[in-house]
Amino acid sequence: MNRSRRSQAGFSLIEILIVLGLLLVLGTVGVTAFRKVQSSANKKAAKVTVESAEQAMELYLTTVGELPDTESGLQALITAPEDETLAAKWDGPYLKDSKIPVDPWGSELRYELVESEDEEGDASFKIWSIGPDKEDGTDDDIANTEDAEDEGA
Numbered sequence: 001m002n003r004s005r006r007s008q009a010g011f012s013l014i015e016i017l018i019v020l021g022l023l024l025v026l027g028t029v030g031v032t033a034f035r036k037v038q039s040s041a042n043k044k045a046a047k048v049t050v051e052s053a054e055q056a057m058e059l060y061l062t063t064v065g066e067l068p069d070t071e072s073g074l075q076a077l078i079t080a081p082e083d084e085t086l087a088a089k090w091d092g093p094y095l096k097d098s099k100i101p102v103d104p105w106g107s108e109l110r111y112e113l114v115e116s117e118d119e120e121g122d123a124s125f126k127i128w129s130i131g132p133d134k135e136d137g138t139d140d141d142i143a144n145t146e147d148a149e150d151e152g153a
Contacts, residue, residue, distance in 0.1 A: 067125055
């Protein structure tokens with residue numbers, strides 16, 4: 001008689017706690033895996049955004065004939081230069097929606113004109129995202145050149 005009542009009583013507290021513990025472990029593993037995938041996807045998206053801005057800057061260089069200074073930055077891809085000679089060559093805006101690109105963490109991309117130290121004197125540029133920590137010059141910065149990535153900017 002006691003046996004039949006017990007079998008009808010349902011799950012014991014221990015059984016429920018074991019199931020809840022297993023669900024908690026599975027949930028933690030799932031959330032951790034999702035965060036890693038999301039982090040990786042954000043970094044890839046930032047790299048694509050940087051590469052897109054780099055292509056726009058290359059087009060600017062091709063049409064205008066020179067790179068904007070660091071102060072003008074990516075804004076030069078949206079508004080014509082003040083110099084009338086350069087403004088006549090400008091064929092922009094070179095960026096979609098006429099906005100400076102933003103990385104997945106909400107920060108605008110950065111631009112720097114890099115003066116060459118070789119005999120030819122050709123200048124180049126760096127475009128980068130300051131990364132998820134939103135601090136410039138750290139290891140998580142995402143840049144358009146290997147040198148810039150090694151330097152953290």
